[in-house]
Amino acid sequence: MSTPFPIAAREALADSQLRRNLGHATSTIRTKRARVVAELPDWEALREAGRAIKADAIGRLDQLLLELEERVSAAGGHVHWARDGDEANAIVTAVARDHGADEVIKVKSLATDEIGLNEALAGAGISAIETDLAELIIQLDNDVSSHILVPAIHRNREEIRAIFERELGARDLGHEPAQIAEVARRHLREKFLSVPVGISGANFAVAETGTVCVFESEGNGRMCTTLPRVLVTVMGIEKVIAAWRDLEVMLQLLPRSSTGERMNPYTSLWRGVSEGDGPQEFHLVLLDGGRTQVLADAVGRQALHCIRCSACLNVCPVYERTGGHAYRSVYPGPIGAILTPQLRGLDAAPSLPWASSLCGACYEVCPVKIDIPTVLVHLRGRVVRETDAEPRTERAAMAAMAKVFASRRAYERAQRLARLGRGPLVSAALAPWTRSRDLPEPPAQTFRAWWRERG
Amino acid sequence: MSVTSDAGRGHRRRCARRLRGRTSRLRVSLFITCLADTLFPSTGQATVTVLERLGHDVDFPREQTCCGQMHANTGFQEEAQPLVRRFVRVFADAETIVTPSGSCAAMVREQYPRLAAEAGDERLAAEVRAVGERTYELSELLVRRLGVDDVGARYPHRVTYHPTCHSLRLLKVGDAPTRLLRSVAGLELVDLPQAEGCCGFGGTFAIKNADVSTAMLTDKVRRILDTQAEVCTAADASCLMQIGGALSRLRSGVRAVHLAEILAAT
Numbered sequence: 219m220s221t222p223f224p225i226a227a228r229e230a231l232a233d234s235q236l237r238r239n240l241g242h243a244t245s246t247i248r249t250k251r252a253r254v255v256a257e258l259p260d261w262e263a264l265r266e267a268g269r270a271i272k273a274d275a276i277g278r279l280d281q282l283l284l285e286l287e288e289r290v291s292a293a294g295g296h297v298h299w300a301r302d303g304d305e306a307n308a309i310v311t312a313v314a315r316d317h318g319a320d321e322v323i324k325v326k327s328l329a330t331d332e333i334g335l336n337e338a339l340a341g342a343g344i345s346a347i348e349t350d351l352a353e354l355i356i357q358l359d360n361d362v363s364s365h366i367l368v369p370a371i372h373r374n375r376e377e378i379r380a381i382f383e384r385e386l387g388a389r390d391l392g393h394e395p396a397q398i399a400e401v402a403r404r405h406l407r408e409k410f411l412s413v414p415v416g417i418s419g420a421n422f423a424v425a426e427t428g429t430v431c432v433f434e435s436e437g438n439g440r441m442c443t444t445l446p447r448v449l450v451t452v453m454g455i456e457k458v459i460a461a462w463r464d465l466e467v468m469l470q471l472l473p474r475s476s477t478g479e480r481m482n483p484y485t486s487l488w489r490g491v492s493e494g495d496g497p498q499e500f501h502l503v504l505l506d507g508g509r510t511q512v513l514a515d516a517v518g519r520q521a522l523h524c525i526r527c528s529a530c531l532n533v534c535p536v537y538e539r540t541g542g543h544a545y546r547s548v549y550p551g552p553i554g555a556i557l558t559p560q561l562r563g564l565d566a567a568p569s570l571p572w573a574s575s576l577c578g579a580c581y582e583v584c585p586v587k588i589d590i591p592t593v594l595v596h597l598r599g600r601v602v603r604e605t606d607a608e609p610r611t612e613r614a615a616m617a618a619m620a621k622v623f624a625s626r627r628a629y630e631r632a633q634r635l636a637r638l639g640r641g642p643l644v645s646a647a648l649a650p651w652t653r654s655r656d657l658p659e660p661p662a663q664t665f666r667a668w669w670r671e672r673g
Numbered sequence: 674m675s676v677t678s679d680a681g682r683g684h685r686r687r688c689a690r691r692l693r694g695r696t697s698r699l700r701v702s703l704f705i706t707c708l709a710d711t712l713f714p715s716t717g718q719a720t721v722t723v724l725e726r727l728g729h730d731v732d733f734p735r736e737q738t739c740c741g742q743m744h745a746n747t748g749f750q751e752e753a754q755p756l757v758r759r760f761v762r763v764f765a766d767a768e769t770i771v772t773p774s775g776s777c778a779a780m781v782r783e784q785y786p787r788l789a790a791e792a793g794d795e796r797l798a799a800e801v802r803a804v805g806e807r808t809y810e811l812s813e814l815l816v817r818r819l820g821v822d823d824v825g826a827r828y829p830h831r832v833t834y835h836p837t838c839h840s841l842r843l844l845k846v847g848d849a850p851t852r853l854l855r856s857v858a859g860l861e862l863v864d865l866p867q868a869e870g871c872c873g874f875g876g877t878f879a880i881k882n883a884d885v886s887t888a889m890l891t892d893k894v895r896r897i898l899d900t901q902a903e904v905c906t907a908a909d910a911s912c913l914m915q916i917g918g919a920l921s922r923l924r925s926g927v928r929a930v931h932l933a934e935i936l937a938a939t
Contacts, residue, residue: 228884515757535871539888572882575875575889576746578842592787598748608748616744620752623738624759633711650883654890655918658712663707667713669733 220546222569227540236372240541241473243371244532250478251529251583257480258470269296269587272523275425275456276513282425282458283504289428293490295500300452301335306505310335310450311342313501319344319415319447325432326350326440327419328526329452329505331363331548332561335417346417349406349438353400358385364542366528367476372541374602387565416446416497418580419527420453422468423502426461430502432486432562433472435584440484449488449497454505456522467524471585474555475527517596522587528553530580531588536573545570552580556593564600571597615646633664699729699819701749702767702866704781704808706774706910707739713910720773720811720936724826727815730754737761741788742780746878750788757788761800769818770808773933775840775909776876778810783843812908814912816849822856828938829859832930833878833902835893835916837909838871850908857935863900867892874915886915894919897927908932 230236255261275282278416287297288497300306310330314322322339324346326332336346336357348357352370359381370378378393379398388401419440422431430451432439443449459465473482491500513519531537531551542550547558547567555570556660571594574580580590602608621656622632622641635641639648649659661669701724703716709716721731741756758780764770772778785801815821840846854862873879873889893916897905905920907913910931917929 224882226882227882231884231888248896291688403893534886535873536882538783540885563800571748572878573885575838575871575873575878575886577871577875579838582842594783595746595748596752598746599750600748603750603751612747616747616749616752619739620744623741623756626736626738628879629707629738636711647877647880650880651918653883654887654922655915656921658914658917661714661929663714665710665717666733666735667736668714668718 220567223544223546223573224569226544226546227573230540230544235374235377236541237539239372239374240538242374243368244538247368247478251475251532252478254474254478254480258474263469263578264467265587266394267467268525268585269523271459272465272586273520275459276423276519276522278460279455279458279513282460283455285425286423286428286458286502287504287597289425290430290490290500290502293428295428295502298501298503299506300503300507302507303335303505306333306452306503307335307338307505309501309503310452311339311344313448313450314339314344314415315342317414319413319448321345321347321413322415322417323347323349323409323413323442323446324353325416325418325434325442326369327417327452328548329419329454329507330417332454333505333507335452338503347406347409347413349409349442350434351402351436354402354406355381358382362543363548365531366526366549366551366553367531368528372543380659381438385672410438410441410445413449414446415450416442416475418443418449418451420451420457421472422465423453423458424460424462424465425458428489429462429487430489432463432484433482434480434486435477435479437484440486443486443488444496446497448499448501450501450503452503452505454507455509464502470570472525472527474586475525475529475583476523493581508563512560515560515596515600518556518560518593518600520588521553521560521593524553524557525586527585528597529583529585533579533583535575535577545573552590552594553588555591556588556597559597559601564597564605565607568601568605571601583593604621615627630664630666633666637661637664699724699769701729701731701769701771701814702764702771703731703733704737704740704764704772704777705733706772706777708914709773709910712914713931716773716910716931716933719931719933720771722937723811723815723826723933724771727819727821727824734763734767740777740780742777742784743876745780745784745788750791753788754792757785757801758797760785761797761804762882764804764807765800767804769814771803771814772808773811773812773910773931774912775810775837775844775846778808778813779839779843781805810844810846810908812840812849812853813844813846815936816852817846822852824853824856824936826856826860826936826938827858828935830904831861831863831900831902832904832906832935833863833865833897833900833910834868834932835865835897835905835907836868837907837912840908841869844856846908850906852934853936854906857938858909860935863902865900865905866896868896872912872915874912876911878917887919890915890919894923894925898925898937902927904928904930904935906930906932906935 691737
């Protein structure tokens with residue numbers, strides 16, 4: 219079990235630079251998103267369509283994945299099935315080795331972060347080079363991602379300049395974003411042209427056509443998926459959608475929800491291999507990694523509908539203040555709080571379902587209408603029932619309160635105690651509450667006493 | 674001073690007359706919430722005052738305790754189940770149910786059906802649906818059901834309004850509370866910047882994640898203080914306990930006052 223969220227969060231809350239960077243970045247993206255979403259009169263209908271497309275696909279994954287395998291194979295690709303991260307890592311490592319690669323170039327991919335592919339490749343003597351600007355920043359800094367879409371959101375321009383000067387041997391970079399980014403551009407361009415194996419994730423894979431798809435902003439993804447001789451795509455099995463025309467909905471929902479753009483600058487789609495054009499060998503690794511286990515939970519499985527836009531992170535009042543590292547997962551924020559405990563098992567991250575005030579801002583913006591607050595509450599129930607993670611004192615207080623509320627007389631007796639500052643709830647809640655907040659003055663009488671007197 | 678209050682009283686009488694003529698007399702059962710019952714009785718008293726002033730009959734089913742929200746949202750759904758059944762039983766005969774709490778109203782309307790479904794109890798599901806259809810948060814009842822904006826109140830203070838998350842996103846009360854506030858004589862309503870941000874209460878979240886809760890609260894309080902209001906109001910005693918707890922700790926001189934108490938003031 220990793221550090222519980224409340225403890226990890228306390229550390230993050232004390233980092234004033236982090237708080238400032240996050241506050242600025244999330245509010246900028248929030249504003250952009252709200253503006254472009256408001257432009258579409260049919261946004262709610264699009265969300266409903268997005269939800270229906272994902273619900274349909276998740277409901278018949280068994281069939282769609284086989285269809286995808288068939289189409290990709292027919293188009294000259296190789297399809298691999300990986301039960302977990304270790305199997306997926308072994309498959310990718312074997313492909314890279316077959317081609318004698320000591321370096322691979324990577325498109326930003328959450329699935330490969332989830333399974334620790336870079337570390338596994340390093341263990342086999344192969345360096346994985348991240349080509350997304352933000353992924354490169356955190357890789358150079360030996361850091362980890364703190365946001366689904368903007369991995370280096372916790373860093374500001376000055377910090378990034380310092381990382382580049384230190385790690386890429388650049389000098390006097392100045393303060394203009396273009397100048398700073400130019401160093402990364404030159405560093406990466408050489409790799410794009412020389413490294414034989416590219417690795418990507420997938421935003422969607424269309425079962426009907428065998429098309430794999432990557433949405434991106436920088437063009438690095440286009441280069442990684444077209445320039446190397448060999449391309450390996452690692453995708454979670456929940457990324458499959460049924461039909462080509464479903465992409466039309468996703469092409470509208472994803473960019474507006476993620477970067478607040480009407481359309482992302484680069485959308486790369488490919489089917490297997492094409493002779494004389496692009497990679498001549500294509501491998502698709504279908505990763506389970508706990509996903510089929512999530513399917514077994516009728517309420518929780520909607521977490522698999524996620525299209526990784528990160529809109530829920532940007533509007534979350536908890537994420538906005540703690541940042542992503544406090545969640546100790548590749549998937550932070552509200553979606554991470556429901557996805558991580560389900561993928562890894564409740565015991566591995568039992569505090570995450572409580573990392574929310576249930577304000578509902580996440581559900582309001584989710585482009586595929588995942589009811590995150592409902593899943594959070596559901597998972598809290600599962601943690602209480604299925605693990606020993608909840609403290610015994612809390613269980614005792616909750617049991618005592620349930621008894622109190624079960625009878626009017628017990629309740630009225632408890633009211634008298636509570637007004638004296640005693641009772642199970644008061645004793646469990648008092649210290650953490652009063653650290654930062656005063657308690658209300660106990661009133662002279664309860665409402666019901668007043669009502670009785672009034673006659 | 675005397676001129677203003679006479680004018681206020683005249684206005685109030687005219688409103689009350691007009692309203693009594695327009696809407697039929699309702700029999701309203703008050704769902705006080707355990708929090709207001711125990712710690713904020715003045716909120717309940719004010720709710721009674723407003724409804725009676727408008728000519729409605731209020732009763733208080735004494736067997737009510739807690740709606741079960743704290744248990745359900747903290748993961749103790751099994752412990753919440755009997756409280757759902759209890760609520761349905763206690764309010765079975767109520768024609769119209771009103772509560773001065775957005776989140777407790779949302780518990781009954783939004784979460785009860787889910788808890789009934791989890792229990793696999795069809796009869797309970799039908800009962801919670803029926804009770805949910807009759808349950809209103811106070812501002813909803815006044816503005817949406819009764820069509821009243823002006824309840825004949827007078828409150829000569831500078832006030833800012835915090836739209837609590839569950840009123841806003843679950844009940845979707847929209848502008849009902851601000852329509853009521855704008856009709857209060859003497860009240861100066863000032864916009865709260867980034868009003869839709871959560872205050873950080875979140876039930877047991879305020880205890881289990883006290884540090885994050887406090888960070889959220891700090892930003893909320895800073896914005897409240899920036900408005901130079903004397904009073905921050907909302908339609909939920911729990912969020913007001915959170916906001917008021919910090920306003921008091923900081924000795925800010927700003928009060929947290931429930932919407933019902935403003936509407937009851939004359």
